[in-house]
Amino acid sequence: MKKAGMTLFAAGLAMLPAMAMANNDFSTVTRVHYVMDCMAANPDMNVYEGTHKCSCVIDQIAEVFTEKEFEDISVGYMYKNLPADRGATFRDDKSIKSGLDLFEETNAKAYEECRIR
Template identity: 30%
Template structure:
């Protein structure tokens, strides 16, 4: 038998605000991949692990995971050569997605580094 307090807690957890859900919609492997890449750039220390983990947490607060994946895909495709990469360079909607990621990264850098 479930107590009333447990039911209220379960209801409160399922009715979490959208911002809390956005933070938690990043899979663990995406967070780890970001932290590893960040540490490779900034140093392989415990302090950098904390700072890089903080950064991806801040990005997750600003940008839903689907938008993060889209922006990362655009950035990676822009680095390639050839005809296919051209379509990822000029489209305004794609540019806005990347700009949102860049703003989230800048905010994370200010807060975490």
């Protein structure tokens, strides 16, 4: 009985990294790109502070969006400010707009919680 219990315990420990990845499925490249962009947009922070705070933000975004959703919304967020008809698709489409609104809300909340000014 004791050996079976230890085997189950070891199997449970082996599953922990997989369970953590299920909730946090952004690739390393996506995270690094976001952190680099965040640090460039917030040049007042030193490298150490920027790395930690911007990593905090992308971790919170990853809790709300999948990587695919994040990539799609990032493109919409970037292109919504294009002038005239080129940006109209991203500004006027209700499904895109609702995703952008959620992204902006999530991003603002993450910036506040991660203490980025």
